[in-house]
Amino acid sequence: ALGWACWKTYLGRPETDKLRRTAMNLLGGGLYSAEHHADAASVMEAELSMMRRIGGSDNSDIFVAQTNLASTYQALGRLDQAMCLRREAYAGGLKLFGEEDNNVLSAANNYAKSLLTLKRSEEAKALLRKTMPVARRVLREEHRITLKMRWNYALALCCDPSATLDDVSEGVSTLEDAGRIARRVLGGAHPTTEGIENALRDAGAALAAREGDCVTSVCEAVAAVNLLDGS
Template sequence: MILTTCPACAAPLAHDAPRCVRCKLRYCDSTCQHDHWRRGHKQMCKKIHRGGNAEQYNADKKYKEAVAVAVEKCADDTKGQTCYICTQALHWKTKEGLIRGCACRGTAGFAHLSCLAEQAKILVAEAEENNWDKAGNERWKRWYSCSLCEQEYHGVVRGALGWACWKAYLGRPETDRPRQLAMNVLGMGLHEVEHYEDALSVQEAELAMKRRIGASEHELLAVQNNLARTYAKTGRFEDAVRTSRDVYSGRLRVNGEEHESTLRAANNHASFLIDLRRYKETKPVLRKIIPAARRVLGESHHLTILMKMNYAAALYQDRGATLDDLREAVTTLEELEPIARRVLGGQHPLLVMIEDRLRNARAREAGVPMEPI
């Protein structure tokens, strides 16, 4: 996580908390700072300072750890391949192996995380030189999506790129656009690798930062949307439903009912209602937004696929489901599975979820009792 808690007592820190003069590590107060100094910081302070001070030192360390995990996770898939950017099997400088976490097929899409990060930095720097013209947001996507297949990276690759992005821009002022976006990329990356408590601390810090600098309602809603998802993953389902309801209402007001951001907010809200097993509230929301998603995004869009999967789940997980409900759930998932496989690839987490839900829906249709909740 980014350094949002006191290293001495673990209490949450204010953004302007006092710092170590040399390495810039933040503390609650001088008492915590002196205590931490006596308990070992004295030996580490110079090393942290040489590493670019506390935040940079932490990000560099987390990035190296995340790269090692990603390379190991992808080792079987990348054996015998080369990076599509530098054309080498091992990175010339870091000696790291290859990764692939997108929908590329065959020999496409293999890369070094360092090459992906360097490519993204170059593209973003060019966008900044042009005052972040229309291409700026498209170039920024290279921090979290493949330039070949355009699919967002997932799993450990997304997590490592989050740290790569944050360490590239963390030294800039809070008002700097890439720094703000980098905090978002890091939070999403931590969420993707299931480090939910860490993601929550980053996203809460991001929301506080956005409020300090007077960000637009659109930007605040985007952060709150991510926060709602993380609340759910940490078991705070009521907070997730409350926040997601506010975000959905805000998106309807700001963007209208057929904007992608509104559709995404509605789907998130429905997901959290499913987590709370409030299926009677869930189904009307999804019945309303799925036709809109088909019109606006198309049948093969990731969000449309996710909505339809959630709708099927709300149908078959309801203990009061009729036989027609169960048949509709099975049919929906059977139609969805080949679309997801074609669009997302055989290893994508969403496809795995669809296959799991299809097995469960078929079992319920066949009369197998649900396990006790």
């Protein structure tokens, strides 16, 4: 309701007016929060298009708008579009803020997660191998972004169709360590902790199945336990 009220109030103002842009942002965010994702996408697409017209490619507001729209596309199941926007947001944020910025590291993790959703594990691994050391150095091991990066890296290792036994073993070890840290720092009931521990359970099952020769490949073991669910 607040978003609609703001939008109606400032609709007649020029595109360069800050209050008009704020009203559009509130409207899109409100629709997303209310799970009206299709309507939210329409508003956010218009917002991003407007920002590109008036702000240029280096406008930091574009980074935020791309991130928000990508999440909306993800919610709508428009996975390729979400991935493309997350790639653009990461590249743009890297140029604007540098590799050590919290938001850029978060954008890198979101991009990696989109790649995983599209089963592009090799690209996700390459991205995370480049960005995880930065997160561990700047944010430290205990930060939620670092933990999520390690979680996604473990998934990339385990869910690659060409994963070896060593890959899955590394994935399990990564999840074990990240899970211990998450439980200590965030608590056992935190969604990140629960997600890591669920992934660890499934990865452990895949590893045990492979070691016990219950399946012919790690890929089959991973598929059998739906390791990507809930990531």
